[in-house]
Amino acid sequence: MVHLLHVEMVALVRELLSKFMKPEAIPLSAKDIIKVDVRSRDLQLSEKRLSVGRYCYSALNKARLERKIWVRNLYNSLREGYMKSSEFLLKNLPHCRHSLPL
Structure with a gap:
């Protein structure tokens, strides 16, 4: 069960990162995703490409x-919220030795 939850949590982190980070900056493997620098502006999308919701x-x-x-x-508040949320999830992502890449 832990392995399934880990896979789901990694998927959640990847989904959140996709809201404000460039697709090529989001690692595919669970092992590499914990190393991503969510504060690096070079890896982030421009303001007009940030996810703000359809409404x-x-x-x-x-x-x-x-x-x-x-x-x-x-936009600054939205970006900061995305970064803080990502940092929290990455910090609390359980390290699973046998996790599979997503």
Whole structure:
């Protein structure tokens, strides 16, 4: 059961990383995923490519194009939330010697 849960948790981490990191920066193996530097801006997506949800995407995109002053703060907070959540999950990801790559 632990192996199944580990595989599911790695899948969850990969899904979260896909919200703000470049696809090529997300390791395929469970062993390598714990080493990823989620704070590296070089590995992260641009603001307009961050995952914001389908209901707010158009409104946020319009505000970004209109250069509303609050947009940058929102993107910074969103990015920080993604990084903190990823760090927490990676820190608490059980190390499983026999885990399979996803």
